[in-house]
Amino acid sequence: xxxxxxxxxxxxxxxxxxxxxxxxxxxxxxxxxxxxxxxxxxxxxxxxxxxxxxxxxxxxxxxxxxxxxxxxxxxxxxxxxxxxxxxxxxxxxxxxxxxxxxxxxxxxxxxxxxxxxxxxxxxxxxxxxxxxxxxxxxxxxxxxxxxxxxxxxxxxxxxxxxxxxxxxxxxxxxxxxxxxxxxxxxxxxxxxxxxxxxxxxxxxxxxxxxxxxxxxxxxxxxxxxxxxxxxxxxxxxxxxxxxxxxxxxxxxxxxxxxxxxxxxxxxxxxxxxxxxxxxxxxxxxxxxxxxxxxxxxxxxxxxxxxxxxxxxxxxxxxxxxxxxxxxxxxxxxxxxxxxxxxxxxxxxxxxxxxxxxxxxxxxxxxxxxxxxxxxxxxxxxxxxxxxxxxxxxxxxxxxxxxxxxxxxxxxxxxxxxxxxxxxxxxxxxxxxxxxxxxxxxxxxxxxxxxxxxxx
Amino acid sequence: xxxxxxxxxxxxxxxxxxxxxxxxxxxxxxxxxxxxxxxxxxxxxxxxxxxxxxxxxxxxxxxxxxxxxxxxxxxxxxxxxxxxxxxxxxxxxxxxxxxxxxxxxxxxxxxxxxxxxxxxxxxxxxxxxxxxxxxxxx
Amino acid sequence: xxxxxxxxxxxxxxxxxxxxxxxxxxxxxxxxxxxxxxxxxxxxxxxxxxxxxxxxxxxxxxxxxxxxxxxxxxxxxxxxxxxxxxxxxxxxxxxxxxxxxxxxxxxxxxxxxxxxxxxxxxxxxxxxxxxxxxxxxxxxxxxxxxxxxxxxxxxxxxxxxxxxxxxxxxxxxxxxxxxxxxxxxxxxxxxxxxxxxxxxxxxxxxxxxxxxxxxxxxxxxxxxxxxxxxxxxxxxxxxxxxxxxxxxxxxxxxxxxx
Numbered sequence: 001x002x003x004x005x006x007x008x009x010x011x012x013x014x015x016x017x018x019x020x021x022x023x024x025x026x027x028x029x030x031x032x033x034x035x036x037x038x039x040x041x042x043x044x045x046x047x048x049x050x051x052x053x054x055x056x057x058x059x060x061x062x063x064x065x066x067x068x069x070x071x072x073x074x075x076x077x078x079x080x081x082x083x084x085x086x087x088x089x090x091x092x093x094x095x096x097x098x099x100x101x102x103x104x105x106x107x108x109x110x111x112x113x114x115x116x117x118x119x120x121x122x123x124x125x126x127x128x129x130x131x132x133x134x135x136x137x138x139x140x141x142x143x144x145x146x147x148x149x150x151x152x153x154x155x156x157x158x159x160x161x162x163x164x165x166x167x168x169x170x171x172x173x174x175x176x177x178x179x180x181x182x183x184x185x186x187x188x189x190x191x192x193x194x195x196x197x198x199x200x201x202x203x204x205x206x207x208x209x210x211x212x213x214x215x216x217x218x219x220x221x222x223x224x225x226x227x228x229x230x231x232x233x234x235x236x237x238x239x240x241x242x243x244x245x246x247x248x249x250x251x252x253x254x255x256x257x258x259x260x261x262x263x264x265x266x267x268x269x270x271x272x273x274x275x276x277x278x279x280x281x282x283x284x285x286x287x288x289x290x291x292x293x294x295x296x297x298x299x300x301x302x303x304x305x306x307x308x309x310x311x312x313x314x315x316x317x318x319x320x321x322x323x324x325x326x327x328x329x330x331x332x333x334x335x336x337x338x339x340x341x342x343x344x345x346x347x348x349x350x351x352x353x354x355x356x357x358x359x360x361x362x363x364x365x366x367x368x369x370x371x372x373x374x375x376x377x378x379x380x381x382x383x384x385x386x387x388x389x390x391x392x393x394x395x396x397x398x399x400x401x402x403x404x405x406x407x408x409x410x411x412x413x414x415x416x417x418x419x420x421x422x423x424x425x426x427x428x429x430x431x432x433x434x435x436x437x438x439x440x441x442x443x444x445x446x447x448x449x450x451x452x453x454x455x
Numbered sequence: 456x457x458x459x460x461x462x463x464x465x466x467x468x469x470x471x472x473x474x475x476x477x478x479x480x481x482x483x484x485x486x487x488x489x490x491x492x493x494x495x496x497x498x499x500x501x502x503x504x505x506x507x508x509x510x511x512x513x514x515x516x517x518x519x520x521x522x523x524x525x526x527x528x529x530x531x532x533x534x535x536x537x538x539x540x541x542x543x544x545x546x547x548x549x550x551x552x553x554x555x556x557x558x559x560x561x562x563x564x565x566x567x568x569x570x571x572x573x574x575x576x577x578x579x580x581x582x583x584x585x586x587x588x589x590x591x592x593x
Numbered sequence: 594x595x596x597x598x599x600x601x602x603x604x605x606x607x608x609x610x611x612x613x614x615x616x617x618x619x620x621x622x623x624x625x626x627x628x629x630x631x632x633x634x635x636x637x638x639x640x641x642x643x644x645x646x647x648x649x650x651x652x653x654x655x656x657x658x659x660x661x662x663x664x665x666x667x668x669x670x671x672x673x674x675x676x677x678x679x680x681x682x683x684x685x686x687x688x689x690x691x692x693x694x695x696x697x698x699x700x701x702x703x704x705x706x707x708x709x710x711x712x713x714x715x716x717x718x719x720x721x722x723x724x725x726x727x728x729x730x731x732x733x734x735x736x737x738x739x740x741x742x743x744x745x746x747x748x749x750x751x752x753x754x755x756x757x758x759x760x761x762x763x764x765x766x767x768x769x770x771x772x773x774x775x776x777x778x779x780x781x782x783x784x785x786x787x788x789x790x791x792x793x794x795x796x797x798x799x800x801x802x803x804x805x806x807x808x809x810x811x812x813x814x815x816x817x818x819x820x821x822x823x824x825x826x827x828x829x830x831x832x833x834x835x836x837x838x839x840x841x842x843x844x845x846x847x848x849x850x851x
Contacts, residue, residue, distance in 0.1 A: 377686065
């Protein structure tokens with residue numbers, strides 16, 4: 001019995017430990033997060049009972065923090081898929097230890113994206129009317145469809161890669177064996193099961209990429225389909241997708257750093273991971289800047305007074321502090337950190353990532369709110385200061401996300417053990433074979449004429 | 456069966472507690488309570504838009520249909536089965552006879568634990584009294 | 594023919610995909626199917642419109658609010674007393690804000706600050722209708738853009754879609770803020786959007802809109818555009834007329850005569 005346990009655990013004790021061992025830190029984290037969730041819940045109950053008047057929203061600026069959260073959370077959810085699916089397709093071996101952490105981010109944060117819209121409704125009791133009386137000309141319904149698809153596909157993708165690990169936990173026995181037995185779907189670790197699983201994961205990975213791009217494109221369409229100044233822009237689809245991957249990858253770096261520290265995964269999540277993702281993040285920083293530049297230069301050069309009014313309110317008007325703060329956080333701070341190799345350490349990439357995550361929340365805010373201050377007519381009383389209710393709900397959402405994440409790691413391993421092992425056992429040989437296949441053919445049977453006849 | 460001596464008394468206690476409201480109400484006589492919606496006494500107001508039996512079962516769908524008819528189709532008269540035409544209006548037709556919803560609608564709704572949101576927006580005539588009835592519309 | 598499970602699933606999937614092609618096409622093609630209504634035919638013979646004669650309006654004593662008060666009284670529009678949660682069906686804005694495209698700097702008459710009455714434009718191609726996820730707002734065949742308070746979920750996307758700012762949202766329960774409730778028209782609950790409805794409930798009784806009736810200067814002219822001899826058609830004849838932002842293609846049906 002002990003032998004079998006030893007065989008299953010092997011040299012990866014650390015990866016199981018966070019499920020079995022519950023330290024003081026866990027309880028402290030859970031109680032702090034739980035308290036914040038309760039605060040958010042209290043804020044929502046207050047809003048539900050008295051109406052949206054408890055927020056800072058007004059007749060003029062009727063969308064604010066909640067819609068910002070919606071776009072922001074859905075943006076974050078893009079990285080998980082991106083990192084795990086794209087790297088899987090590209091056969092990047094270093095993705096193995098981090099793929100589950102990023103997929104989990106996707107699945108959990110996506111729920112809060114959906115939740116934010118529901119929180120924003122004036123009559124949440126009627127939310128199902130959107131399905132009962134669905135009007136498919138409304139971009140909001142496109143969102144409903146694409147987000148539902150995305151949530152389904154990314155949950156499947158997460159679950160598929162979990163099955164072999166669940167089976168391992170089942171074989172280890174213990175109190176929760178019945179639970180793992182149900183979820184492992186009869187996984188016996190046979191050759192044919194492996195082949196099928198690989199095929200299924202490969203299929204889902206390919207499927208999820210177009211879905212992911214659709215999701216954020218459609219989220220941007222909520223704004224781009226209106227005729228409001230600075231929303232009605234053809235560039236919004238790709239601009240939002242780039243911003244989504246940008247903020248999402250940054251948040252995955254933060255998640256990785258936290259997991260590494262909290263669960264002692266130093267030998268699995270290494271500086272090289274931060275370095276590799278950091279380089280990608282730098283490319284995204286530049287791409288984000290390119291899109292932002294393209295968006296605004298078109299406005300400025302066109303010089304349409306309706307658009308320019310909003311533009312100036314961002315550049316030098318009342319939204320300028322927020323605009324320049326978001327620009328600094330998204331570009332000025334992260335770019336040098338990520339570009340200079342000396343700074344692209346774990347600490348450096350984490351600092352850059354936190355800056356980007358904050359900056360991208362502000363970016364969504366700066367896209368949504370200024371447009372509402374003057375829709376073709378300067379409006380009186382267009383000011384917006386979010387109230388405690390909105391901040392509490394934001395804090396509650398983020399805390400609940402972290403809480404769910406923490407609880408998940410109490411039940412399932414956060415590093416995909418079987419994938420890491422597969423990498424250890426087979427990857428080197430596969431990669432070597434792949435590299436050989438790229439190389440120009442050499443060998444004695446190829447009688448190439450030697451150059452210059454010197455041989 | 457294991458632990459017979461514990462399980463059976465516990466089951467009896469549980470059932471007793473779970474059915475307590477029924478016992479309590481039977482003993483106190485509340486179970487025999489029958490809601491009594493107050494009908495208008497005025498002779499002219501004796502006839503409803505449809506027969507009593509129909510209204511009793513279908514008043515909910517009838518009101519839903521009326522709502523849909525006025526708001527979405529713009530049809531404001533109802534051809535009743537008794538060949539009469541009625542103006543479709545909760546306020547002006549229904550509540551013209553049943554002036555007080557607390558004495559009519561609520562009688563059964565409260566008894567059955569049904570809540571409806573009609574009166575969040577619509578106004579029944581008695582609601583505005585005491586005090587002068589607010590301005591008469593056109 | 595023999596089916597295994599995979600084959601069955603494949604065929605089912607393809608069938609579903611095929612069946613969804615037509616509804617999918619209808620969604621994205623431009624034809625907006627009107628809601629089937631038995632009244633459609635008789636309503637389609639009418640096109641309600643309003644003209645605002647600005648000169649007449651400005652001849653009233655300063656600060657005249659007769660039309661606005663009548664509208665808000667009849668429709669139980671609350672007065673919340675703050676700009677933040679303001680609800681308005683009709684209101685005024687200075688001329689230069691309403692028509693920013695008009696050159697006023699060198700024009701002789703100084704009507705830059707004169708009030709212009711604003712209300713829902715009852716567009717022929719209303720943007721708000723497209724955005725509503727539940728069809729709580731839609732266009733009737735006689736041109737009135739309707740609002741179904743029973744169905745509104747309060748997402749406020751119509752407000753984002755309306756380029757005229759004609760829509761208001763109920764940030765809290767409006768009832769305590771209505772001075773005198775008119776029992777003939779419902780109030781609203783918190784969390785729904787509302788706007789001018791061209792007094793559809795009065796039109797059904799053969800009356801003209803409340804604001805038109807209330808105007809002592811006869812500056813508001815209401816009628817059926819499809820009738821050549823209607824008052825509104827006469828008022829528009831041989832006059833310079835403006836609409837708000839006609840370049841947006843919404844085809845507003847509230848005209849301003851100067």
